[in-house]
Amino acid sequence: MTLDIVVLPGDGVGPEVTDEAVRVLDWFVAKRGVPLRMTRHLFGSASWTAQGTTMPDETWAAIMAADALLFGAVGSLDQKQIPAEERRKGSLLRMRKGLDVFANLRPVRAWPALAESSPFKARTVAGADLIFVRELTAGMYFGTPRGIETQADGTRRGVNTHTYTEAEIARVARFALGLARTRRNHLTSVDKANVMEAGALWREVVTAIHAAEFPDVTLEHMLADNCALQLGRAPTRFDVIVTDNLFGDLLSDCAGAINGSLGMLPSAALSAPDANGRRRALYEPIHGSAPDIAGKGIANPLGAILSAALLLRWTAQAPAEADRLEAAVEAALAGGARTADIALPGEPVLSTRAMADAVIAALDAAP
Numbered sequence: 001m002t003l004d005i006v007v008l009p010g011d012g013v014g015p016e017v018t019d020e021a022v023r024v025l026d027w028f029v030a031k032r033g034v035p036l037r038m039t040r041h042l043f044g045s046a047s048w049t050a051q052g053t054t055m056p057d058e059t060w061a062a063i064m065a066a067d068a069l070l071f072g073a074v075g076s077l078d079q080k081q082i083p084a085e086e087r088r089k090g091s092l093l094r095m096r097k098g099l100d101v102f103a104n105l106r107p108v109r110a111w112p113a114l115a116e117s118s119p120f121k122a123r124t125v126a127g128a129d130l131i132f133v134r135e136l137t138a139g140m141y142f143g144t145p146r147g148i149e150t151q152a153d154g155t156r157r158g159v160n161t162h163t164y165t166e167a168e169i170a171r172v173a174r175f176a177l178g179l180a181r182t183r184r185n186h187l188t189s190v191d192k193a194n195v196m197e198a199g200a201l202w203r204e205v206v207t208a209i210h211a212a213e214f215p216d217v218t219l220e221h222m223l224a225d226n227c228a229l230q231l232g233r234a235p236t237r238f239d240v241i242v243t244d245n246l247f248g249d250l251l252s253d254c255a256g257a258i259n260g261s262l263g264m265l266p267s268a269a270l271s272a273p274d275a276n277g278r279r280r281a282l283y284e285p286i287h288g289s290a291p292d293i294a295g296k297g298i299a300n301p302l303g304a305i306l307s308a309a310l311l312l313r314w315t316a317q318a319p320a321e322a323d324r325l326e327a328a329v330e331a332a333l334a335g336g337a338r339t340a341d342i343a344l345p346g347e348p349v350l351s352t353r354a355m356a357d358a359v360i361a362a363l364d365a366a367p
């Protein structure tokens with residue numbers, strides 16, 4: 001069965017890095033027979049300019065029907081000119097919620113070839129291999145009430161609500177505990193149980209599910225502020241980290257420093273499996289539209305390419321092909337391929353396209 005992959009390049013560096021991820025996936029279709037059909041669709045600022053809507057009906061229908069989305073980035077400097085209602089219609093949050101992709105995997109590896117690109121000492125990051133399971137469809141991003149309201153004295157108040165139900169915590173906890181079993185059997189659950197009610201409930205529910213269903217996994221609890229510190233101080237102590245939507249956003253960017261650039265980090269957002277065992281999925285690099293470097297052809301495409309590896313693993317269910325792609329990225333880096341964000345002073349720098357060429361050359365060269 002051919003898998004339908006909806007490609008949403010988006011804004012800024014989104015199209016630049018997504019083009020390269022698609023080129024790499026085309027290699028797997030042509031050379032390894034992976035059954036993917038990729039179609040590009042317009043949304044966001046580009047579609048606002050072209051069609052006066054951030055989410056054409058045709059794009060939304062394709063998103064809801066797809067086997068997976070391959071997403072670039074959102075965020076353009078002129079977004080404020082788009083009415084709020086239209087911005088919401090074409091937003092990434094609407095897609096995440098609409099697809100119910102609650103489990104957001106954000107793997108972080110210290111690539112040996114990049115040890116010197118890290119702002120941390122090589123001996124601190126060597127061997128780091130961790131994965132976030134960020135809850136993606138609830139919490140502070142979606143809680144109500146929300147909005148900006150005018151108070152009795154005429155001044156305004158911004159409101160967001162941090163809320164989690166037991167069911168929302170339980171499903172992401174089960175996912176993370178199950179994932180830990182396939183790795184080094186260690187889960188760190190991160191919250192602010194000391195100050196937030198939703199955090200206290202988070203800790204209670206994770207503890208109960210662990211005790212009842214996954215007692216073989218080692219579970220530790222950690223406060224979110226301490227986790228931010230430990231990611232820089234001792235990243236090798238982590239295996240799987242489960243946390244809420246807002247902390248997961250912040251802490252995964254903290255972990256981006258392990259390799260020295262956000263451009264290296266991929267992600268997969270997954271729903272619960274349906275009756276046929278298939279999960280809806282949204283793959284994207286964790287970085288944004290990077291307006292400071294957009295349009296120059298210098299963005300690092302490896303976060304997008306490694307997101308394609310996650311697509312091979314989770315949607316195409318081709319783990320050997322995913323391993324092959326990750327090994328090709330490792331070989332390209334070991335061979336000295338560097339975009340500007342990960343190059344040391346004096347090292348030759350590749351364009352976005354040339355970095356993807358180096359990965360494809362490594363794929364061609366592998367046995």
Ligand SMILES: NC(=O)c1ccc[n+]([C@@H]2O[C@H](COP(=O)([O-])OP(=O)(O)OC[C@H]3O[C@@H](n4cnc5c(N)ncnc54)[C@H](O)[C@@H]3O)[C@@H](O)[C@H]2O)c1
Pocket residue numbers: 013017072073074075076092261262263264284285286287288289290291292293298299300301303341
């Ligand atoms: N998932 C997403 O689409 C997503 C994620 C984060 C931010 N955003 C949006 O992107 C816009 C810019 O936000 P920001 O600047 O805070 O975050 P950003 O992730 O776009 O950039 C942060 C820093 O990382 C660098 N960087 C990011 N991607 C890179 C790559 N592939 N190669 C090399 N360097 C890279 C940028 O140059 C910048 O210095 C905002 O509108 C924000 O809302 C979107």
Ligand SMILES: CC(C)[C@H](C(=O)O)[C@@H](O)C(=O)O
Pocket residue numbers: 074092093249286288
């Ligand atoms: C663009 C933004 C909504 C998004 C988030 O905050 O979830 C981004 O920062 C991310 O990490 O995917």
Ligand SMILES: [Mg+2]
Pocket residue numbers: 249250253286
């Ligand atoms: Mg983020």
